[in-house]
Amino acid sequence: MTDFWFQFLLALDSTLRVATPLIFCAMAGIFSERSGIIDISLEGKMLMAAFVAAATAYATGSAWIGAIAAIIVSIIASLIHGFACIIHRGNQVISGLAINILASGLTVIIGIALFRQGGQTPTLPRTSRFNSLELPFVDFMEQNVPIFGIIYKELLSDHNILVWAALASVGVTFYILFKTTFGLRLRAVGEKPEAIDSAGISVTRMRFQAIIIAGILCGLAGVYLSTATGAGFVKEMTAGKGYIALAAMIFGKWKPVPALFACLLFGFLEAVAARVQGVEIMLIGEISSDLLIALPYLLTVILLAGFIGGVTPPRAIGQPYIKER
């Protein structure tokens, strides 16, 4: 039983690691979609950022400069999205898809041109990555405090600074969206842009601000992938995480805290899937990790279909705003 408990703690620990990029992207999605812009380009922005972070960190030796460069590129991708669907009123899904496909091509082409390693970046040394943060008194806590001591050591300590940043981003998102004037306007722009417009506030400007914030957050997710958990960029390293984050955002009904729990749930499923392959469970039989991986998507479909409570997306989502003259 103690072994089970220990394994469970380790699974929770890796849940946090797996969920971090999901949390960043889900918050990015909330900002964008709450302002009325569908964002399926979370995946592409994260991929571009991951590449730029690793390439810049390799060139400069500094993970921080890499992070800044990655965030800038991710914002540029957001701006392209905005140019297409806010200014030119293009279809938001098509624009997002274009960015995703563009990202998977561009990262590899530029990667080969720069490093000649088949699209990867060279392995980053520890000094040019974001490293784990060991909390103080770990050994003391483990030896002297029962139960919490081991939780402190295995679950809380030894995480990357970006893991904490992701958790903090949930609080910040909540605060901005629900406690500030800016957040009120941002939500209004996604529900009833006419109202915001008639109040004399520019819908275009609000939406651009929202997607720029989304760009920053996706950038951080990419930075985490290539310079924190990973030691460099690998072709297609986001591997659908942007879409899982999108699912988590919907699962969380476009709200920051529920979305956080959805990310943790999906992260937990992935962490468990890595551990249960071939494990027999009574009555159910052998668990297939292949199917477990599909569970987040399935749950999202079931939720969207209204079988577990209803979901209402922002009302004006997907519609370009046409100012009346």
Added chain:
Amino acid sequence: MQASRLPRYVDICVIPILNLLTALFVAGIIIAIIGENPFTALSVMLKGAFVYKGGLGYTLFYTTNFIFTGLAVAVAFHAMLFNIGGEGQAAMGGLGIGLVALSLGGILPVLVVIALAILGSALFGAIWGFIPGYLQAKRGSHIVITTIMFNFIASAIMVWLLAGMLMAPNQMSPETISFQNGVMLWQFHDILNRLGFDIGRSPLNLSFVLALICCFLVWLLIWRTHLGYRIRATGFSPKASTYAGYQPETIIIITMAISGALAGMMAVNEILGVQHRVILNFTSGYGFTGIAVALMGRNHPLGIIFASLLFGALFQGGAELDFEFQTITRDMVVMIQGLIILFSGALAYMFNPMLEKLFLNEERLKEPNND
């Protein structure tokens, strides 16, 4: 879509070509930035796609895939539904072929098995389109999100089956055993060889003919049948079609099933035409390319044939890039595809104001002369 005041030929010819050229121009700049000559790259691609022996065959082979997935996206577009699930529907189509071929092969005559396998691909694809269609129509879930999710679910099912109960014994890679001898579609180079022509080996097979037949059938469906009229009416205005007694819910479900069936039949080309067994990831993104194809082809079968040919040439020419250049690989094609979706999809109307100025002024000048 915005109503355009432009003359028809501008709308259906000039704008797509302008968008394509913009995309290629940007791609050329990127090639130049990474230090290669874009014109050399273009000529390598053109030679690879059309000139070298067998090149044209490969081009038309890829074209076949894109016709199926492009038609799938286009049919859904006519009802204003965005089916991003082509990838998953094609994968399920492959499963359908596999189940028919593996269970009935050897029991029924080969030709019957082939026919049933083709139907199987359409049926399985249709089911994978039907469910998102049903959920959109009856439960209000957004078709884009559902079809994205269904892509991932299909991929998980394929991994589970191909690495599990369908996996060939004594085999390390996740794939089924080969189909019974003869359960396949003939390849063109074989057929022509027997007639005494040598066109060079390529995987081009009879699926190409099937794809062209589907183009005709889709044209017939959309513009010459009552169902097609109702599909377009639903896309144009669901409210008006409700008023006309058309039940948009039913139309949405039927349209998505047809769309899924077309995407599913892409597997005929890959599985029955070439692999003769079900392998993992045979869809390799062709479902997504179908979106670019439909956008470029303006959702019309004829346009889709041309757009598919373009993408077929890009894919085959892109493979040639791998041999000729050290720095450009076929990932370049992925990038060009992204640019085409951006410029002919999301930014489709970027040039409209400019063109309207150009053409409408011209017409205004012409009019007095005609009097």
